[in-house]
Amino acid sequence: MPTCTDTRSLFTAQSDAYRANRPTYDPAFFAWLAQAAPGTARAWDCGCGSGQATEDLAKHFGEVIATDINAAQLDKAPRLPNVDYRCEPAESTSLEPASVDLTLVAQALHWFDVPRFYEEVHRVSQTDALLAVISYNMLNITPELDALVSHLYHDVVGSYWAPERKHVETGYETIAFPFERVPTPAFALEATWDLARLLGYFESWSAVASYRAATGLDPVEPLREQFAQAWGDAPERAVSWPLTIKLGRVR
Template identity: 50%
Template sequence: MSTSFSDHFKNVSRQYAESRPTYPPELFAWLAAQSPATGHAWDCATGNGQAALDLAQHFQQVTATDASAAQIGQAIRHERIDYRVAPAEASGLAAGSIDLVVVAQALHWFAVERFHAEATRVLKPGGVIAEWSYGVLTVEGAEVDALVQHFYHDVVGPWWPAERRHVENGYRELEFPFQPIAAPTFTMRINWNLERLLGYFRSWSATARYRENCADDPVAALAQRLRPVWGVPELERKVCWPLALRVGRAAASG
């Protein structure tokens, strides 16, 4: 895995902010309950601040960092969130200052060993780290879902960065040097109309790379195929993503 930062979302940061699905609220309540305290959480690679906003409902202070200035520029402001441009491997946070570290859909972009060393440095004794990813979506309706799967795997599939495989396998190949905590199963579910779904596809890094290299808009072509089988455009269909979550605890002092 590359140790240098490549901003795969710089050209789609606004679309990313407008189109990404949200995480289950019960996930953050459960993580807060596992933490030694609810004073200070670090949302690493915050993107547009989705996870940070949920953390702010449970923690007194949230530091949300991202190596992409474009992403931070799109983040939603909150009085308890301090947004900073910083790489995952060098947060600038004080040692032993953090109760909970979260990484939502971003670990595959990191120099993982260096990031885990940084997380170990900033966590309080007994502090908690949670890393999660969500894989390939499914959309209600067999004909619709077949077109979506074809788009993901075959149309833009060749343009996914190599790191994408770690999302698809739930980070199983990546190290995790923390004491594991058994976690419940969480699933992301949302009802979207056709335009919201198409907006999500436009936010993909693979879509951006396809457009840059092929001078064509693959989402426009997909839209033409989806509209006849979707129903009225305002119709909302259930969209689901499996959430792969791993949670661990830093060593206690002494």
Template identity: 40%
Template sequence: MATIDLFSGHADLYAQYRIDYPPELYDFLLSLTGGRQQAWDCATGNGQVASVLSLYFAQVDATDISPQQLEKAVQKPNITYTVCPAEQTPFPDQSFDLITVAQALHWFDIDAFHREVRRVAKSGAVLAEWGYGNAQIDPVIDPVFYHFYEVIIGPYWDSKRKHVDQGYASIPFPFDKVVHQNFTIRRNWDLDRFLNYLRTWSSVQKYIRQHGSDPVLWMADQLKTVWGTSEREVRFPVFLRAGRV
């Protein structure tokens, strides 16, 4: 299966405007994880998850297929970044207490990734896979946003995006003691911050490449009056599944 990389071309934008995850999510993961020696954050992007894990684990290994993304990654003395695919890593057998993959699982060869997880995980280690759904703001803005997502940008999403919309329900998870948990990301953003977040989407970047114009400007025009100049709370629903290897 060919490796899919849809984010190298806008690593700068991704580093500035991609969202992070709530403390409650990490508290939940830590409650499941016994050992704190070594963690692997797979498809780390700019190291958003790895940087948090580094506060709790002696060593964090973070991987991504994009050198451009890793060039912008958060630097910590106990994080080691490696360019490699999720399905084939250089790590020794039985290395990790915790393995995480955030908002990236749907791009993988799932069976091959899970085989690699079984190889590099310690006995009883935890694998956590999660993603987040679409923004929720208010009853006036939300219909405009969903029109943008489904109609204007809809044709430019890779077909694998459907797995995020389905909360990974159709992706196998062949591990033990499986638990599911939901969280909410809450951010107070002005309109400019929200629009730049949209520009991190692979579908928006594909639209720009094909048409030479920025579709987010349509959103800016639609929302500039109703959003106003103040910040608004933007919420993202997070779905997580975890199990023991």
């Protein structure tokens, strides 16, 4: 399998923006996962980044092991008494065999060597543990703002996205998921943001960082006025993302 893009180079530069401006998930989703898991002693948040999902997992599991290969991202994650952050690859961790009730991968599976990661999931999972893989793609606000976001995403920084990004765009449809599927209720990924938060979200895009590194220019700055005009006078607006959830039972 081809070597995946090294995410340490993609997400180090904008680790502050990632922690400050990435959306968080529906708390009800984590409560539901805890009920569906065979136990709540330990969860593994794999590819945790700066802890967008870790914090919610920690409310429902006795211990959370949160791993990522990017030390800069881990440095920004919230410190919690029942969370153990480890700078480790998804495919080879220090987790004990058969020690995990739930493995969660939030917006990260496309960066992994997937077959090797699945082997690690089998190794560390106890009987009937869950593997939850979630991802989100383009946001929705208003038609005018959505068109501007699409222009930035495709036309301005489109060539600077890593090849793995295509898996997010397709909702991981082309990545095998060889686990017994578990039906999942519908959960939303929604937020209420002001314009500054939206522009900050763009700063967290890996393609924006790559564009800046390659050109020395800020791809968002020339579009700020257009975004301001499209945003209008509303102090805040509702923002939503289509959410893909794949949930499987590890036998």
